[in-house]
Amino acid sequence: MRFKTSIKNISVLTKLTSCLSSIGKLAWLKLDEDEIRFTLMPEASVQVFATLAQDTIFDDYRIASANENVINLEVPLLVLLRALRSCASASDATLRLTKRASDNSPILCLTITTSSNSSISSGSTLVTQEIPVRVLSGASVDGIREPMCPEPDVHVILPPLAHIRSVTERFNKLSLGSSPSRVSNGGDGSRLILSANMAGQFKMRLVNDAVKVESLWKGLNNPNMEQAPQSTGDRPQDEFAKVTVDGKEWGKVLKVGGLAKKVIACKFPVCARVRYNGC
Amino acid sequence: MDENNPLVVFAAKTSSVRQILSLLKCIGFIPKAQVQISSEGVRVTVEDSRVMQAHAFLDKNLFSEYSFNSPKRNPLLNLAGHDAEDIEVDDEEDLDSTISFGISLSALLECLQIFGADSSFRERERWGQGGFSTMEHGGIPENQLAKPTGTCDFIYRGEGHTLDLILEEHEVSTSCQLTTYEFEPQGEIPLARDSLAQKIIMKADWLYDAIQELDGSSPDRLTMAVSPRHPFFSLSSAGPMGSTSVEFSNDRSLLETFQVPVAVQNTYKFGLIKHAARAMAIATKVSIRGDNLGVLSLQFMIDHDGKTSFVDFRYMPFENEDSDD
Numbered sequence: 001m002r003f004k005t006s007i008k009n010i011s012v013l014t015k016l017t018s019c020l021s022s023i024g025k026l027a028w029l030k031l032d033e034d035e036i037r038f039t040l041m042p043e044a045s046v047q048v049f050a051t052l053a054q055d056t057i058f059d060d061y062r063i064a065s066a067n068e069n070v071i072n073l074e075v076p077l078l079v080l081l082r083a084l085r086s087c088a089s090a091s092d093a094t095l096r097l098t099k100r101a102s103d104n105s106p107i108l109c110l111t112i113t114t115s116s117n118s119s120i121s122s123g124s125t126l127v128t129q130e131i132p133v134r135v136l137s138g139a140s141v142d143g144i145r146e147p148m149c150p151e152p153d154v155h156v157i158l159p160p161l162a163h164i165r166s167v168t169e170r171f172n173k174l175s176l177g178s179s180p181s182r183v184s185n186g187g188d189g190s191r192l193i194l195s196a197n198m199a200g201q202f203k204m205r206l207v208n209d210a211v212k213v214e215s216l217w218k219g220l221n222n223p224n225m226e227q228a229p230q231s232t233g234d235r236p237q238d239e240f241a242k243v244t245v246d247g248k249e250w251g252k253v254l255k256v257g258g259l260a261k262k263v264i265a266c267k268f269p270v271c272a273r274v275r276y277n278g279c
Numbered sequence: 280m281d282e283n284n285p286l287v288v289f290a291a292k293t294s295s296v297r298q299i300l301s302l303l304k305c306i307g308f309i310p311k312a313q314v315q316i317s318s319e320g321v322r323v324t325v326e327d328s329r330v331m332q333a334h335a336f337l338d339k340n341l342f343s344e345y346s347f348n349s350p351k352r353n354p355l356l357n358l359a360g361h362d363a364e365d366i367e368v369d370d371e372e373d374l375d376s377t378i379s380f381g382i383s384l385s386a387l388l389e390c391l392q393i394f395g396a397d398s399s400f401r402e403r404e405r406w407g408q409g410g411f412s413t414m415e416h417g418g419i420p421e422n423q424l425a426k427p428t429g430t431c432d433f434i435y436r437g438e439g440h441t442l443d444l445i446l447e448e449h450e451v452s453t454s455c456q457l458t459t460y461e462f463e464p465q466g467e468i469p470l471a472r473d474s475l476a477q478k479i480i481m482k483a484d485w486l487y488d489a490i491q492e493l494d495g496s497s498p499d500r501l502t503m504a505v506s507p508r509h510p511f512f513s514l515s516s517a518g519p520m521g522s523t524s525v526e527f528s529n530d531r532s533l534l535e536t537f538q539v540p541v542a543v544q545n546t547y548k549f550g551l552i553k554h555a556a557r558a559m560a561i562a563t564k565v566s567i568r569g570d571n572l573g574v575l576s577l578q579f580m581i582d583h584d585g586k587t588s589f590v591d592f593r594y595m596p597f598e599n600e601d602s603d604d
Contacts, residue, residue, distance in 0.1 A: 159451070163451075167453075213393070218451075
């Protein structure tokens with residue numbers, strides 16, 4: 001099992017890792033010849049699937065394994081993030097899978113070369129960061145699949161995420177402030193109802209004892225999706241499809257948007273999916 | 280009660296949400312407030328421990344449109360929609376030209392801040408992006424981003440209805456329906472204006488600094504002493520960490536108005552005085568008045584874009600240290 005690559009786009013990988021680490025601590029990293037994929041399945045209700053072509057962030061990418069050149073790793077995101085942050089000013093960084101000499105446990109080894117051109121010293125500094133990982137067998141991750149989603153009822157490009165996030169924070173505070181008893185009883189004090197339609201509108205709604213709040217964004221785009229051509233059929237354009245989400249989880253998901261340029265939310269009868277495009 | 284009462288009792292529109300928000304924040308230390316609406320403006324009152332009250336008055340000049348149709352003044356409405364009970368209440372209350380209800384102030388404040396969320400985010404982004412200010416904000420030209428152009432509508436349809444806020448800004452509109460509660464008359468803490476023992480007008484900043492200074496020793500009580508002779512006006516406190524005293528001399532540049540016929544000393548709960556800290560911090564001037572029973576009024580003058588608003592705090596003194604005894 002061999003894996004070695006140099007990282008050409010450190011900032012994207014750092015941002016991605018930082019976003020993912022706000023959702024969960026451990027990620028399943030699947031590497032194959034073409035793609036790298038992060039999958040997060042924390043206890044909570046949010047799951048993340050992030051797939052990138054390997055050449056968007058890596059260069060000189062070499063991978064080999066007995067399992068059709070696929071490597072599955074369990075990576076601690078915070079450790080990875082800390083290691084990546086130390087390469088911010090690096091001139092060169094390489095990542096390889098190896099074994100720690102002392103106990104033979106598998107590690108991802110990040111080697112960072114920083115060349116300094118100051119008057120005092122010239123030359124380069126070499127820093128090595130070790131990220132302990134667990135190698136997962138192909139069989140153990142076989143069962144983990146991206147959920148199959150039916151054709152979306154509605155898909156819409158969300159307004160700027162930071163904006164929705166700040167509104168969401170207010171909503172969460174509203175639900176905390178006015179019904180403390182409910183929070184302590186069931187922990188579901190913050191249920192937000194999200195809805196959208198194909199007429200470019202997106203709504204967020206909160207209802208509790210003290211207040212009913214609803215924010216409505218208009219003039220959004222409903223993108224053309226390849227897998228769901230505009231055959232929304234008999235569904236009226238302005239009919240809202242809605243989902244109920246946990247306010248806190250929704251806030252976390254919105255943090256992930258740090259990297260995204262376009263965000264597409266899709267509403268299905270039974271589940272909701274937020275898709276991020278672009279880096 | 281007629282649930283579908285089409286008659287709007289109170290409707291107002293404003294583009295100066297920030298001012299209203301900052302006034303209400305001054306009294307935001309208690310989650311529940313009483314609201315009284317009249318043809319002159321909206322008065323929001325909170326009370327703590329029955330010994331202090333704070334009022335924020337939103338004058339109608341803070342709103343670009345303001346309409347108030349008292350249901351009690353309108354005989355047609357009385358005939359059409361209100362039962363005998365309502366009319367009875369009217370007779371009891373002398374305030375036939377106001378409507379009153381309770382409301383969650385904390386929810387109202389959060390709602391008003393949803394409005395600001397957008398512009399503050401844009402500001403942050405503009406600063407954060409540095410040179411990249413040409414970034415698109417959903418196609419809104421840059422010059423429009425500089426100042427928030429949103430408006431806020433307040434609508435109240437009468438007893439039993441919610442207080443509705445509609446915040447509109449660019450492509451976003453937020454509607455909030457705040458549950459209204461039954462009005463709990465609180466009996467205003469009376470300040471005997473014709474027997475004032477003290478009247479001092481000074482910069483609110485200086486009072487703020489003095490209170491901050493005293494707060495360092497985490498005191499329980501604040502003693503306010505005024506006298507026509509030295510030390511004129513002193514604020515002192517004693518707490519577990521020691522005692523502190525701040526004295527103001529009677530200087531025109533310091534105390535704009537100083538009317539104290541005889542020496543008076545009263546003690547108030549420090550924690551309650553601290554409730555006014557936010558008002559002290561943003562107000563330009565404060566008028567400190569006390570009557571012969573020791574009732575203290577702190578009235579803050581707050582200026583926003585040439586409009587002046589007032590926030591008023593009233594305190595009852597500790598009885599055992601009443602100097603009148």
